[in-house]
Amino acid sequence: MTYYINSELNGKKKVQSSKYTPDQFQFEMIRSELEEVVGQKHITTEGPAKLVYSNDWSWMPQMWLDRGQPLKTPDYIVHPGTPEQVAAIMKIANTYKIPVIPWGGGSGTQGGALSIFGGIIMDVKRMNRILEIDEQSMSVTAEAGINGSQLEMRLNEKGLTLPHYPASANCATLGGYLAPRGTGTISTKYGKSEDLVMSMEVVLPDGSIIETPRVPDHASGPDYMGLFLGSEGVFGTITKATMQVDYLPETRLFRALLFDDLTAAIEAGRRLMVRRLDPTVIRLYDPGSTASRVKDILGYKLEGAYMVVGFDGDKDIAALQEKKAMDIFKELGAKDLGREPGEKWWDHRYDFYYPPTNLKLPWMYGTADTVMRYKDVEKVYYAQKKAVEQTYGDWNVKFIGHFSHWFHWGAAMYTRFIIENPPEDARDALRLHNRVWNTAITASLDNGGTINEHHGIGLKLGRYMRRQYGEAFDLLENIKGAIDPNGIMNPGKVGF
Amino acid sequence: MTQTNALDTTENCRYCLMCRHLCPVGNLTHNEALSPHGWAQMVASERRGLLEWNEQSIDALYKCADCGQCESHCVTDQPLPNAIAAARTLLVENGKAPEEVKQLAEMLTASSNLYNGQVSQPPSGKGDIALFIGDEADHFAPGAVEAVLKLLKNTGIEPVLIGRGRNDGLIPSGLGLRSKSIELANATIEDLESTGATTLLVLSPGAFFTFTRIYPERLNIELDPKVEVVEVTSLLADKMESGDMSVNKTSLTDKFAYMDPEHSVRVPSRFAAPRTLMDTAFEGERVELFWRKERSGSGGATGLQFTHKDMADDLTRFRLAGAGEAGVKTVFTEDSATFGRLNQFAGHNGIEVRNLYQSLAGQL
Numbered sequence: 001m002t003y004y005i006n007s008e009l010n011g012k013k014k015v016q017s018s019k020y021t022p023d024q025f026q027f028e029m030i031r032s033e034l035e036e037v038v039g040q041k042h043i044t045t046e047g048p049a050k051l052v053y054s055n056d057w058s059w060m061p062q063m064w065l066d067r068g069q070p071l072k073t074p075d076y077i078v079h080p081g082t083p084e085q086v087a088a089i090m091k092i093a094n095t096y097k098i099p100v101i102p103w104g105g106g107s108g109t110q111g112g113a114l115s116i117f118g119g120i121i122m123d124v125k126r127m128n129r130i131l132e133i134d135e136q137s138m139s140v141t142a143e144a145g146i147n148g149s150q151l152e153m154r155l156n157e158k159g160l161t162l163p164h165y166p167a168s169a170n171c172a173t174l175g176g177y178l179a180p181r182g183t184g185t186i187s188t189k190y191g192k193s194e195d196l197v198m199s200m201e202v203v204l205p206d207g208s209i210i211e212t213p214r215v216p217d218h219a220s221g222p223d224y225m226g227l228f229l230g231s232e233g234v235f236g237t238i239t240k241a242t243m244q245v246d247y248l249p250e251t252r253l254f255r256a257l258l259f260d261d262l263t264a265a266i267e268a269g270r271r272l273m274v275r276r277l278d279p280t281v282i283r284l285y286d287p288g289s290t291a292s293r294v295k296d297i298l299g300y301k302l303e304g305a306y307m308v309v310g311f312d313g314d315k316d317i318a319a320l321q322e323k324k325a326m327d328i329f330k331e332l333g334a335k336d337l338g339r340e341p342g343e344k345w346w347d348h349r350y351d352f353y354y355p356p357t358n359l360k361l362p363w364m365y366g367t368a369d370t371v372m373r374y375k376d377v378e379k380v381y382y383a384q385k386k387a388v389e390q391t392y393g394d395w396n397v398k399f400i401g402h403f404s405h406w407f408h409w410g411a412a413m414y415t416r417f418i419i420e421n422p423p424e425d426a427r428d429a430l431r432l433h434n435r436v437w438n439t440a441i442t443a444s445l446d447n448g449g450t451i452n453e454h455h456g457i458g459l460k461l462g463r464y465m466r467r468q469y470g471e472a473f474d475l476l477e478n479i480k481g482a483i484d485p486n487g488i489m490n491p492g493k494v495g496f
Numbered sequence: 497m498t499q500t501n502a503l504d505t506t507e508n509c510r511y512c513l514m515c516r517h518l519c520p521v522g523n524l525t526h527n528e529a530l531s532p533h534g535w536a537q538m539v540a541s542e543r544r545g546l547l548e549w550n551e552q553s554i555d556a557l558y559k560c561a562d563c564g565q566c567e568s569h570c571v572t573d574q575p576l577p578n579a580i581a582a583a584r585t586l587l588v589e590n591g592k593a594p595e596e597v598k599q600l601a602e603m604l605t606a607s608s609n610l611y612n613g614q615v616s617q618p619p620s621g622k623g624d625i626a627l628f629i630g631d632e633a634d635h636f637a638p639g640a641v642e643a644v645l646k647l648l649k650n651t652g653i654e655p656v657l658i659g660r661g662r663n664d665g666l667i668p669s670g671l672g673l674r675s676k677s678i679e680l681a682n683a684t685i686e687d688l689e690s691t692g693a694t695t696l697l698v699l700s701p702g703a704f705f706t707f708t709r710i711y712p713e714r715l716n717i718e719l720d721p722k723v724e725v726v727e728v729t730s731l732l733a734d735k736m737e738s739g740d741m742s743v744n745k746t747s748l749t750d751k752f753a754y755m756d757p758e759h760s761v762r763v764p765s766r767f768a769a770p771r772t773l774m775d776t777a778f779e780g781e782r783v784e785l786f787w788r789k790e791r792s793g794s795g796g797a798t799g800l801q802f803t804h805k806d807m808a809d810d811l812t813r814f815r816l817a818g819a820g821e822a823g824v825k826t827v828f829t830e831d832s833a834t835f836g837r838l839n840q841f842a843g844h845n846g847i848e849v850r851n852l853y854q855s856l857a858g859q860l
Contacts, residue, residue, distance in 0.1 A: 048556040049529040051547055052537050055511075062511050065537075068544040079526050106528055107513055125526035145526070149517040157786065171513030354571040355508035 110458025144175030180456025254342030376448030465495030520793030584672025636836025757831030
């Protein structure tokens, strides 16, 4: 916008074009305050950075940009180096009532890191130190901005591992593991990120820096650490965490199996879990996924439900666990495909996420991962499949899925919808996308599933929080109002 | 590959984050925009009219080190460095290149040398084996070329020298000076052909990568298929292992390490050779650095040293800091450019940097 102002200087009147808008005065004042906290080198307001930080790994903003449409960008991108700097940023943000969006790797798939109201992107990757590796207590304490794979490589140097292997490890941060209650490939044995965390340091929205107790299991009152697990930044910013670690296993055994039908395969997985055979991984692809993704990525042309099962640890124990599992598989009529296809899956398990073999634009796609008790697993799967396929048949929607994380009481389902020829117009595409999600989530919630298992809620699924929690969501809203009265922490996310 | 096809790689990389953990610039800046997907997104966005190439965006695009980490770690081998080079080439062609790049272009026109303005020397004769010297060795590590010749002579090889003082084209091509790089490459090929050599020895993984990959993939130039490109380090390691060469073993009292030079990650088959040389020549406590082999990032010996010197310096310091954290007192490397940069900052960390070729030659 060009502003014209009448000015009189040395008796001469003239009309002059101004260089800056009125808002830019305030913008620069706030920028200076932020700069004093983090240093000039660690703040950017430049266009290219704002563009790149305007989107995360979720389909909605990526599609929007792909169609040549601009997104709301952050006003400031700051890189704090200490929790004290995070606290100081929060004080400034409260003063001016500016949104703050914590940013780790930007690898979330739900739009949880989008700056939909502008504001401050607080990228924590500068806080990336390993503070302690305690080999006696088998734990690592690190700042929350450390990259997942870098942390893992450091631990591996000592023969240790943080057994949280998400597909996003190369880009996600430790804080990003925890904020959406993430799950890794071998969670079936080692647990989700929330099971691996022992304690955390969090900067609250008012700038207070708190630490949770050093150990996770105690009876010293309620476990408030859980409040920040799954909060995706709406309750505060995780700045440090202590995680349990394990020794790198002496052996890892993998096998692949083929089931004629999904029911028998799910039952096989259930029996392994309820008999406590402690599998590292059970990855069960439905027939649709077996025929498409397994074929495209691993090169196996198979009909049925493809399963990879793994055991790790001491050689003799893993071998015995595998033997007992094989007895179960045999009872249920599975065909043993041998080690090679299981090991190949392990070696290439992340290839599914690399371009150009990943799901990618201009396709429309989404992963409606959910979790339920065993008695509801098939009910949810078929309800989602039927609802999505029938409602969006005109769009030739494909519905595929796999079962990736197993518990003593149930399993997580990772279902995907794919529309290869979505509307070209960005608005039409976004609306269709959101309608498909509504269909999938409704089918899940109505049949015993949850909104999500490990990808979190973000912007995309916030509208379902009250539907899942009912009046209990009031409790969460009251907590949010109490600790973030200005509503500046990652607004619009997780239903807040 | 056409420049447009090269740019198409950004369509795959713009939303992929799978190589982020090993991008040295991303690790240094912690800035999403200054990482592989950030650069890819900028190029892809410019093609969609969402970004203009202005001072800020051009500056950001030129902060990629062209180190090859992203491509080397990509499961599907996306050639993102070539895409960034292609985008920079378009900027150069449209007169939008940064001033530093324009100056380099002028320097190359005058001398074919990026560092000291000297004119390259003609081939030293004819023979079956040629050794490409380039413009880095004499500039960064005076005496290194003579050390290499002494080592080779010890194995019975007396190569013809070509390209002494001439840049190999890697850095210019990465900076978007494609036509200059093609001129450099053609001049070197002409020299090579005039010698009649069928083996081309090179002094660094960067040069090896240039002749085997940059020429065909970025410049559309093919070496004569009869010519085999061999790194001197690999040749010497083979000679050591076969017993055709030996050196007097030297004992080191403090911890020491080999530092994989710039572009090593682009030639993974070379990781063993320098370590063989190290273990043959030195005894004591040799440790492996954390940033080693396939994760050995850039040490700043790239185009960044011309366009963003502070950043290049930080990358060099970062690698030395890694050696310091490991308690290493002496670092060895053979690539002259890597050696030169490390040596420039070594004193700050109390670390001695030694040129591997010169050390080996001294122990013959």
